[in-house]
Amino acid sequence: MGKGLVIGRRRVRFRFFVFLFGVILGCYFLIRASTSTPVYGIVQYGEVLLKDKGGALVIRQEKAYNAPEYGRVNFLVAEGEMVEKEDPVAVLYKANYKEELVYQLYNVQERILLYQQENILQDIIDKDLEKVEKDIASTVLSIQVAVRDLQFDKLDDYEKRLRSLFANRQKILDQKTKPDPYLERLYKEEAELNKQLEEWKIELVAPESGIISFSLDGLESILGEKAVNYITVKDFKGFYGEDAHREEDEEEGAKAEQPFFKIVQPGKWYAACLISEPQINYAEGQEVDVSFIGPQMQTIKGRVYNIVREKGEVLVIVEFNEKIEDFISKRSVEVEISKSFQGFMVPADAVVTRRGEKGIMVVREESEVFIPVEMVAMDDEYAIISEKGESKQLELHAKVRIKR
Secondary structure, three states: OOOOEOOOOOOOOHHOOOOOOHHHHHHHHHHHHHOOOOOEEEEEEEEEEEEEEEEEEEEEEEEEEEEEEOEEEEOOOOOOOEEOOOOOOEEEEEEEOHHHHHHHHHHHHHHHHHHHHHHOOOOOOOOOHHHHHHHHHHHHHHHHHHHHOOOOOHHHHHEEEOOOEHHHHHHHHHOOOOOOHHHHHHHHHHHHHHHHHHHHEEEOOOOOOOOEEEEEOOOOOOOOOOHOOOOHHHHHHHHHHOOOOOHEEEOEEOOOOOOOEEEEEOEEEEEEEEEOOOOOOOOOEEEEEEEEOOOOOOOEEEEEEEEEEOEEEEEEEEEEEOOOOOOOOEEEEEEEEEEEEEEEEEEHHHHEOOEEEEEEEEEEEEEEEEEEEEEEEOOOEEEEEEOOOOOOOOOOOOOOEEEO
């Protein structure tokens, strides 16, 4: 068996070569560091944009209201419409409601109208009636134009207006036409049908003013305005993903003592955004831009209302004062929070740590001066910094050394 390399009387072991290689490598790096050309940058005034993405829960001041009976529903207002207290919002027809009575009533009312129009004295022109007829013709034309131009958002308003004009016309004709036996019989038949229908229908009115929505998720009483002061990361994870849905459809209708619609208060609303390892050091009162990600992405300016930190995750609650009408039926959304930071800007590699304190090496004539700084924001390329203390050593266009 070989005895290895022997120098003099000593046998050279393998670990000696390992040690020798380490010494040579260390010397190589020391020589390279001492001979490498220093890299420098300058202090500029600039801007860094930081972004954080995550899920968010929409929190509103809202209240859900139950349906009083089972039955079919005829909506009188549209989703997202502003209503005042006591405004009619829907008509509920009870389960034993007979739809054919509506057609009978409609037929009787048409016969009454036709008879009145045929028998009213032609030489008496009522200005109110003439105006109503013109308004009806104008509204019908507006509906036709809206349909032609695909402006369907205006149809609800036109329909309500037309319904009101028909009611006014009938009222004028009732006042101007003297009932005869035939007309009195029609009036009696109309009254009897109305009486039967009134027993089977319930008019639902708005209990308070606000924005109406028929999309519910069961969290209306939980994620109200007070939740912004108490919600935790655990709460967020339990609620996130719950989607709002319509409690009513054409097949089932309303369900007795089940949430049927909600009233959302306009004005302030919130988004609780969960972010892991955030880039931004969020602070209460800070203004941020929040982009709601979706088919119709939109960005809204908000203000940081509250911050909850738990195990590397941050729940940032942002307050908004606009566009709540776009979010009355949404609960779980994807967002991106962004904030722009401005100030003294240096290359990110210019920031070094000396004795546990962050700072930059500023070159002055032939020497370098260490200036302690606070990190305001930093991305992969640049850092926004502010000088610590009141020494005012940091100057625009100063030369700084970049570590390599």
